[in-house]
Amino acid sequence: MADSPDTGATAAGSDVPAPRTPKQVPPRGDVKRAGTEDNPQREDRKRGGLGELFAPVAGFGVTFATMFRKVATEEYPEEKRPTEARFHGRHQLNRHPDGLEKCIGCELCAWACPADAILVEGASNDDSAGGAGRYSPGERYGRVYQINYLRCIFCGFCIEACPTRALTMTNTYELADNNRADLIFTKDQLLAPVQEGMLPAPHPMVAGMEEGDYYQGKVARATPEQQAWVDAHASPHADGGDAPGGAQSGGFADTEGFAESEEVAR
Numbered sequence: 507m508a509d510s511p512d513t514g515a516t517a518a519g520s521d522v523p524a525p526r527t528p529k530q531v532p533p534r535g536d537v538k539r540a541g542t543e544d545n546p547q548r549e550d551r552k553r554g555g556l557g558e559l560f561a562p563v564a565g566f567g568v569t570f571a572t573m574f575r576k577v578a579t580e581e582y583p584e585e586k587r588p589t590e591a592r593f594h595g596r597h598q599l600n601r602h603p604d605g606l607e608k609c610i611g612c613e614l615c616a617w618a619c620p621a622d623a624i625l626v627e628g629a630s631n632d633d634s635a636g637g638a639g640r641y642s643p644g645e646r647y648g649r650v651y652q653i654n655y656l657r658c659i660f661c662g663f664c665i666e667a668c669p670t671r672a673l674t675m676t677n678t679y680e681l682a683d684n685n686r687a688d689l690i691f692t693k694d695q696l697l698a699p700v701q702e703g704m705l706p707a708p709h710p711m712v713a714g715m716e717e718g719d720y721y722q723g724k725v726a727r728a729t730p731e732q733q734a735w736v737d738a739h740a741s742p743h744a745d746g747g748d749a750p751g752g753a754q755s756g757g758f759a760d761t762e763g764f765a766e767s768e769e770v771a772r
């Protein structure tokens with residue numbers, strides 16, 4: 507029995523593959539070609555007398571047209587244009603309305619970072635007499651927090667990973683510097699400023715409130731009791747957001763965080 511020439515299948519009882527039929531190509535005469543009577547639009551594109559006259563300078567058309575367009579050059583840094591609303595800029599560590607920090611030191615942002623640019627060390631809040639104090643609602647807070655902007659690629663994975671919305675990104679993009687060390691931002695640089703109604707940490711939670719109440723928006727501002735506690739425990743090292751190395755060290759030696767900064771930079 508002969509092999510089938512159409513399918514290329516092996517004939518029954520034979521190991522020799524059947525020859526394939528060549529691909530069918532339409533005859534050249536069937537292809538419609540530009541500029542023939544089958545394509546009359548081509549005729550419309552033919553230049554008239556004026557077209558022939560300006561043909562030598564037609565190539566400058568784009569140049570001349572551009573000369574009268576609005577200039578796109580930006581006069582940066584004298585004039586700074588606002589970024590888009592969701593621009594990924596420098597990070598910020600946010601606070602609750604009474605000033606306690608939202609960061610709970612869970613390190614999820616550091617684990618999510620594909621560039622290994624974030625260093626977090628958590629510690630326990632300590633409300634006991636003589637303790638280091640409370641920096642956030644709940645059990646833990648971020649004692650050391652650093653972002654290495656030499657590594658950060660501003661992907662935003664860290665803010666997606668943060669369970670408390672402690673970490674967000676601002677629209678600030680001016681992050682250039684002339685040395686590596688200054689591009690490792692520490693907690694005191696990243697913490698949001700203390701605003702109206704807030705008290706700088708450490709201080710107790712609002713009386714009668716629990717951790718969950720903070721996340722349900724039940725805390726509107728610092729209370730007089732918290733103010734009295736802060737006044738009674740006023741210390742030059744209180745709160746890392748306002749005193750360099752304060753909460754960064756959380757009562758520990760100020761140099762500890764900076765030693766780790768160099769480790770991150772490597």
Ligand code: SF4
Pocket residue numbers: 608609610611612613614615616626648667668669670671672673
């Ligand atoms: S910023 Fe958010 S994700 Fe990172 S340690 Fe703090 S709470 Fe966790």
